[in-house]
Amino acid sequence: MNAPVSTLASPAVTVAPPTALLELRNVEKTFPGRAKPVLTQLSVSIPEGQFAAIIGCSGAGKTTLISLLAGLITPDRGEIFFAGQLLNTPGPERAVVFQNYSLLPWLTVLENVSLAVTAAAPRLSRQAVREQAEYFIDLVKLSAAIKKRPRELSAGMRQRVGIARAFAVEPQVLLLDEPFSLLDALTRFELQEQLVHICERTQKTVVMVTHDVDEALLLADRIVLMTNGPAATIGGILQVPLPRPRQHGKILEHPAYYPARDQLLSFLESGVLSLDTTRKGQKGKEDEDAKITTLSPVDVYELSRWDADAGVRAE
Ligand SMILES: Nc1ncnc2c1ncn2[C@@H]1O[C@H](COP(=O)(O)OP(=O)(O)OP(=O)(O)O)[C@@H](O)[C@H]1O
Numbered sequence: 001m002n003a004p005v006s007t008l009a010s011p012a013v014t015v016a017p018p019t020a021l022l023e024l025r026n027v028e029k030t031f032p033g034r035a036k037p038v039l040t041q042l043s044v045s046i047p048e049g050q051f052a053a054i055i056g057c058s059g060a061g062k063t064t065l066i067s068l069l070a071g072l073i074t075p076d077r078g079e080i081f082f083a084g085q086l087l088n089t090p091g092p093e094r095a096v097v098f099q100n101y102s103l104l105p106w107l108t109v110l111e112n113v114s115l116a117v118t119a120a121a122p123r124l125s126r127q128a129v130r131e132q133a134e135y136f137i138d139l140v141k142l143s144a145a146i147k148k149r150p151r152e153l154s155a156g157m158r159q160r161v162g163i164a165r166a167f168a169v170e171p172q173v174l175l176l177d178e179p180f181s182l183l184d185a186l187t188r189f190e191l192q193e194q195l196v197h198i199c200e201r202t203q204k205t206v207v208m209v210t211h212d213v214d215e216a217l218l219l220a221d222r223i224v225l226m227t228n229g230p231a232a233t234i235g236g237i238l239q240v241p242l243p244r245p246r247q248h249g250k251i252l253e254h255p256a257y258y259p260a261r262d263q264l265l266s267f268l269e270s271g272v273l274s275l276d277t278t279r280k281g282q283k284g285k286e287d288e289d290a291k292i293t294t295l296s297p298v299d300v301y302e303l304s305r306w307d308a309d310a311g312v313r314a315e
């Protein structure tokens, strides 16, 4: 049985210096013209080298959280720390893959990726920049489209350019907002495996938003569950009870896989994370090993149902 997670910062105001690489303390964010905050009392720490997945309903504020971590927007209350320093601007050490890919439309695939590499490593020679960009474009299987501009690409191809760009700058932190959502099953599968390899090889710190519980269980060390908006916060944290290295298929055989999956699905359905889940093993016998209590010691909030209107982004 896993020990309770103890890495979640207390919702109470604290003056202790941050020890994790990324730390949010009591963060609140309200967009102009909105009566209620999108996020409130949001406190979480992400240690160096950890892969944290963020799961929550549409409109919960996940992209807002990624934008805060990227330094693209600032909180109205609370603090965000990166490596012990207050974070309020973007920086090359934190690369983002946006949900809407955010490519420069007048540049080719190669130029979009190369520009990011040059910005992150200005001293790199032109040849080295090109090689690095080409390596990651090949990794996402876009070598044939290297001279194309974003308008000539499908949505999934654009998403892959965004992934190549983020990987190519070799950042300390990867902030990924549903990076594989538009990909076909095979490409998604391959890129998930690449991400597993890259993270296991480089011990990168990753924060990744996903709606896919299987993806979260494959990739993450911890899964941060967001309550429904408005005024969303953290409803619980699931420590992923699966050993590394992880492989597609293989992890399904682990006795803790399906209980953890059930917990996540039940959270998404009901908004409440059960503290203790016992599930019949795949072969039908009660499996005591499958009994997991993986919640953090923070409270699990009783959640209101998600208000569909509140989840519609104002464009
Ligand atoms: N720039 C903005 N101005 C005003 N409201 C915004 C802005 N960005 C987001 N919102 C609102 O904040 C809420 C959370 O949006 P956000 O995009 O963070 O949700 P999300 O969890 O990423 O949703 P999804 O899963 O659909 O991507 C929504 O109600 C949205 O309409």
Ligand SMILES: [Mg+2]
Residues within 6 Å of the ligand: 062, 063, 064, 099, 177
């Ligand atoms: Mg989003």
